[in-house]
Amino acid sequence: xxxxxxxxxxxxxxxxxxxxxxxxxxxxxxxxxxxxxxxxxxxxxxxxxxxxxxxxxxxxxxxxxxxxxxxxxxxxxxxxxxxxxxxxxxxxxxxxxxxxxxxxxxxxxxxxxxxxxxxxxxxxxxxxxxxxxxxxxxxxxxxxxxxxxxxxxxxxxxxxxxxxxxxxxxxxxxxxxxxxxxxxxxxxxxxxxxxxxxxxxxxxxxxxxxxxxxxxxxxxxxxxxxxxxxxxxxxxxxxxxxxxxxxxxxxxxxxxxxxxxxxxxxxx
Amino acid sequence: xxxxxxxxxxxxxxxxxxxxxxxxxxxxxxxxxxxxxxxxxxxxxxxxxxxxxxxxxxxxxxxxxxxxxxxxxxxxxxxxxxxxxxxxxxxxxxxxxxxxxxxxxxxxxxxxxxxxxxxxxxxxxxxxxxxxxxxxxxxxxxxxxxxxxxxxxxxxxxxxxxxxxxxxxxxxxxxxxxxxxxxxxxxxxxxxxxxxxxxxxxxxxxxxxxxxxxxxxxxxxxxxxxxxxxxxxxxxxxxxxxxxxxxxxxxxxxxxxxxxxxxxxxxxxxxxxxxxxxxxxxxxxxxxxxxxxxxxxxxxxxxxxxxxxxxxxxxxxxxxxxxxxxxxxxxxxxxxxxxxxxxxxxxx
Numbered sequence: 001x002x003x004x005x006x007x008x009x010x011x012x013x014x015x016x017x018x019x020x021x022x023x024x025x026x027x028x029x030x031x032x033x034x035x036x037x038x039x040x041x042x043x044x045x046x047x048x049x050x051x052x053x054x055x056x057x058x059x060x061x062x063x064x065x066x067x068x069x070x071x072x073x074x075x076x077x078x079x080x081x082x083x084x085x086x087x088x089x090x091x092x093x094x095x096x097x098x099x100x101x102x103x104x105x106x107x108x109x110x111x112x113x114x115x116x117x118x119x120x121x122x123x124x125x126x127x128x129x130x131x132x133x134x135x136x137x138x139x140x141x142x143x144x145x146x147x148x149x150x151x152x153x154x155x156x157x158x159x160x161x162x163x164x165x166x167x168x169x170x171x172x173x174x175x176x177x178x179x180x181x182x183x184x185x186x187x188x189x190x191x192x193x194x195x196x197x198x199x200x201x202x203x204x205x206x207x208x209x210x211x212x213x214x215x216x217x218x219x220x221x222x223x224x225x226x227x228x229x230x231x232x233x234x235x236x237x238x239x240x241x242x243x244x245x246x247x248x249x250x251x252x253x254x255x256x257x258x259x260x261x262x263x264x265x266x267x268x
Numbered sequence: 269x270x271x272x273x274x275x276x277x278x279x280x281x282x283x284x285x286x287x288x289x290x291x292x293x294x295x296x297x298x299x300x301x302x303x304x305x306x307x308x309x310x311x312x313x314x315x316x317x318x319x320x321x322x323x324x325x326x327x328x329x330x331x332x333x334x335x336x337x338x339x340x341x342x343x344x345x346x347x348x349x350x351x352x353x354x355x356x357x358x359x360x361x362x363x364x365x366x367x368x369x370x371x372x373x374x375x376x377x378x379x380x381x382x383x384x385x386x387x388x389x390x391x392x393x394x395x396x397x398x399x400x401x402x403x404x405x406x407x408x409x410x411x412x413x414x415x416x417x418x419x420x421x422x423x424x425x426x427x428x429x430x431x432x433x434x435x436x437x438x439x440x441x442x443x444x445x446x447x448x449x450x451x452x453x454x455x456x457x458x459x460x461x462x463x464x465x466x467x468x469x470x471x472x473x474x475x476x477x478x479x480x481x482x483x484x485x486x487x488x489x490x491x492x493x494x495x496x497x498x499x500x501x502x503x504x505x506x507x508x509x510x511x512x513x514x515x516x517x518x519x520x521x522x523x524x525x526x527x528x529x530x531x532x533x534x535x536x537x538x539x540x541x542x543x544x545x546x547x548x549x550x551x552x553x554x555x556x557x558x559x560x561x562x563x564x565x566x567x568x569x570x571x572x573x574x575x576x577x578x579x580x581x582x583x584x585x586x587x588x589x590x591x592x593x594x595x596x597x598x599x600x601x602x603x604x605x606x607x608x609x610x611x612x613x614x615x616x
Contacts, residue, residue, distance in 0.1 A: 103566070139477060153453075212565070
């Protein structure tokens with residue numbers, strides 16, 4: 001099927017030096033080609049790292065409509081994603097990562113559910129989490145369907161998020177203007193930036209729905225990834241800091257602007 | 269002699285004018301939905317709509333009725349009478365249609381001069397209330413209405429000297445394809461509730477990754493609640509070894525919901541290898557559910573399955589066909605009585 005839907009996929013990339021970058025990237029792009037409904041464009045927001053620029057220039061994206069935007073400032077997932085959304089030209093945007101894959105039915109199901117749930121402004125996929133060896137680790141975003149969990153089956157509410165954080169924004173499809181009006185991601189928030197965004201989104205816009213279909217494959221803790229670095233890398237964060245960012249998310253979601261939060265070690 | 273002649277002529281007039289009473293005995297389900305009772309009401313209603321004098325007969329004066337789970341019109345349009353404490357006027361031109369579960373009533377009414385018809389929906393109940401050696405014919409029941417050719421073939425192997433007619437149940441108009449996509453909910457309908465409990469528990473233990481799927485026991489719902497619940501489901505599970513017809517899977521199919529079912533002892537005539545996932549081994553049902561769940565999540569359930577269930581369901585949701593069949597059968601019964609009375613009249 002070669003029917004485009006008004007959807008831009010935003011793909012921020014920091015570096016091509018990540019382990020197995022080429023392999024991951026190839027699979028990620030293939031997952032876009034394999035969609036049963038095609039998106040309008042792929043917006044890649046990449047740093048000016050020489051090897052990455054060369055890689056992207058040489059890459060054959062075939063039929064995909066690719067828009068490459070250089071990010072000249074300090075690499076940051078949230079800032080690059082915000083910029084990509086701003087630069088996109090579709091009504092809807094979806095967040096992608098080079099080490100992940102969309103399932104071939106995700107855009108088709110987005111279109112199908114949008115037709116019958118026109119009031120919904122954010123659709124979450126059921127995410128299949130895998131480890132580096134592609135071994136199944138679990139599902140994410142599925143909990144909206146669990147018995148006695150959400151007030152209305154399938155819908156994610158702010159109330160639910162207060163008690164349960166295991167939701168993610170990877171693969172999400174939401175209205176571009178909703179993302180912008182909500183304030184986008186907050187680059188100063190570490191670790192819980194996705195959670196804080198969902199809290200804010202649900203606080204401002206009540207219609208967030210999980211589509212009960214496998215929509216996205218997410219590689220957990222890939223070596224060199226943001227969350228791997230938080231856990232194992234040079235930027236490893238302590239348990240106290242984890243708690244701090246969790247509490248911060250719950251405090252900050254009332255504000256649509258990034259208040260430049262910093263973690264400071266408390267000394268008595 | 270003249271008195272008898274007058275009575276026969278009166279009976280003939282009542283039969284010809286469709287005034288003869290057709291009593292349908294029903295169980296009081298105490299407000300619980302039951303397909304077998306709905307089937308009786310559907311027959312009575314089809315006849316009433318065509319000018320027949322159908323009457324619902326319940327055992328006790330205190331009758332809960334069916335408006336809470338079926339429809340108010342079934343209560344208001346059809347006259348209801350209690351057997352207990354009321355003097356039933358039963359004339360020779362009248363008919364009593366008695367479900368097979370009321371074997372004990374057969375003996376009580378064996379001397380009534382009316383037409384007597386046994387209605388068999390579930391072959392497994394036939395012998396429950398009969399003493400060893402007793403048959404329907406020994407109580408003056410020579411006519412049986414049943415729901416399928418298969419059931420007829422089976423029942424006539426041991427209930428002999430009976431003529432059989434088939435009235436296939438119709439699936440209610442409440443069971444239609446939903447407008448919204450289904451939720452990750454599995455509808456459960458098992459004769460024995462422990463089957464439902466065991467499947468749910470085993471499924472969650474064996475496939476913990478699918479704990480977010482909900483099982484819904486379909487007991488105790490009104491027809492509309494039942495239909496609306498089914499429409500939310502992406503899969504139905506059905507276990508009923510003693511099923512006589514298999515209304516539930518057809519209701520599921522009418523809602524576009526595929527069924528995983530254990531093949532009953534009497535294989536329904538609508539069942540084929542394409543219109544469902546039919547299994548012999550009850551213990552494997554959880555594995556079939558898990559496989560179906562995975563396929564559903566990936567949108568890889570074969571589209572042909574949905575096509576086939578739709579084709580099957582369409583054969584059983586035409587109320588006009590059902591009504592035509594009912595009227596044809598009962599007109600035949602009335603005509604037979606007319607012929608019998610006219611023969612008697614000639615002999616006088």
